[in-house]
Amino acid sequence: MSEAERQAATRQLDARHLACPLPVLRARKLLQGMAAGARLEVLATDPAARRDFPDFAETSGHLLLEASEPEPGLFRFLLERC
Structure with missing residues (x-):
C-alpha cells in the first residue's frame, strides 16, 4: 500500500x-474491518490509554506508529493494521 493510499x-x-x-476494545473492532497497512488514529483521555495501547499493539501484532500527548490530558495514538 502506497503512502497516499x-x-x-x-x-x-x-x-x-x-x-x-x-478505547482499546473499540480500536480493535475498527482495526478488524480495515485492510492491512491501513491506519487508525485514536484520541483518548483515559490516562490508562498510555499503557493500554502499546500493550495492545504488542499483543495484537499491529504497529503503534505514534503515541503522543498533543495537549495535557489528551492522548493520540496512530496504529497500523498488520
Whole structure:
C-alpha cells in the first residue's frame, strides 16, 4: 500500500471520555474491518490509554506508529493494521 493510499485509508476513533477498556476494545473492532497497512488514529483521555495501547499493539501484532500527548490530558495514538 502506497503512502497516499495509507493516508486515504486512515480512520479516526474519538475515544475521549471513555474509560478503560473501551478505547482499546473499540480500536480493535475498527482495526478488524480495515485492510492491512491501513491506519487508525485514536484520541483518548483515559490516562490508562498510555499503557493500554502499546500493550495492545504488542499483543495484537499491529504497529503503534505514534503515541503522543498533543495537549495535557489528551492522548493520540496512530496504529497500523498488520
